[in-house]
Amino acid sequence: MKATLPGATVSRLPVYLRTLAALPSTQTTCSSEQLAALAGVNSAQVRKDLSYLGSHGTRGVGYRIAELRDQIRKALGLTHDYGVVIVGAGNLGSALANYGGFAAWGFQVAAVLDADRGKVGSEVAGHEVESIDDLEAIVTGRSVSIGIIATPSWAAQEVADRLTRAGVRSILNFAPAIIDVPEGVEIRRVDLSTELQILTYHLKQQD
């Protein structure tokens, strides 16, 4: 396997993984053509992506599904569980905490934090909401490796600073703010209104 995969390939691997999971369990092999159709991409792209994994399909046959699934999981680092801390116990934080898909992919919610004392102690998705004051202790003590920011925008940068100082190197930011993080920390942004605004651009184009 190549030391680093192209970024576009990395972002398609999860899609392939979900596509494979949706295949009927009677099927044991799968062609790049079928995978491409289900994932909505080009079949040459599927083959190229998979070739980066050192995944060896069989010419004339296709890829063995079970083997391919394992290779993708390994490439993505999904071979063990990751502790996740959700910061912000509002509607979004609660929705995330309740998200069933977490555990299925090896993500364990280690804690749900909030700055609002009124929320601390209440229950969200089986987790007692804890105080953001304990962020550092929780990150260290519970081996948290991923932080999810579901706070208001104005609080996002400070939360990110505290997370990174505590050793978190991967952050998913749902607040509509651009956040600076030190070198070596990976941050991804999921922004609802950006998505909506991209949609409106395309709506406008159609008129």
Place this chain on the structure above:
Amino acid sequence: MKATLPGATVSRLPVYLRTLAALPSTQTTCSSEQLAALAGVNSAQVRKDLSYLGSHGTRGVGYRIAELRDQIRKALGLTHDYGVVIVGAGNLGSALANYGGFAAWGFQVAAVLDADRGKVGSEVAGHEVESIDDLEAIVTGRSVSIGIIATPSWAAQEVADRLTRAGVRSILNFAPAIIDVPEGVEIRRVDLSTELQILTYHLKQQD
């Protein structure tokens, strides 16, 4: 302005818009260098993106903030309001309905729908949850142009089919499913576990 903007430019425009909004109100012009630093991109890229808009900055000075904001809004089609229907009143649907940023950018939640009769009639973010049976009537009657799918995966395709048949041409899909839509319908996917899995890839790379 060019008839169509490069895709990458379209997805950066919302970021510029938010960056401009965060600038101190005493500032009236802004250089590509400053905008780039705040948005986290290259300044040549900012200038290129803005040149597509026919936006004319002033050499030696920069861009007039108010004018630039209006041009970006116009380019994105944010000059009028859009009706949005949220399908699925679970945690995620509720979080979306409660999302404050909607109205600020001209998105009006026209309805929140659910298939569960137990949820119909309950209140979510000031909206009485309505039955999914009325989807078509609501889309047509309330001029809905954007559909948000916040249902379980297995229901996502059918909801998309019903939305597009009712005339919706822009869909934001939060269900972790690949959905087929007819030509001319724009669909964007926001997938929490894909984002997390991309983060784990980078975590793995650092070890």
Place this chain on the structure above:
DNA sequence: TAGATTGTTAATCGATTAACAATC
């Protein structure tokens, strides 16, 4: 004028995809 900053070119980089030899 001198300094600053745009708008645009041209080079580069990375991603996509058609095509096909290799081979099961």
Place this chain on the structure above:
DNA sequence: TAGATTGTTAATCGATTAACAATC
């Protein structure tokens, strides 16, 4: 063998960015 499908090449496409003339 004949048919199917991979793995990879090479062409193409689109996006990024350094550099700088234009010009406020």
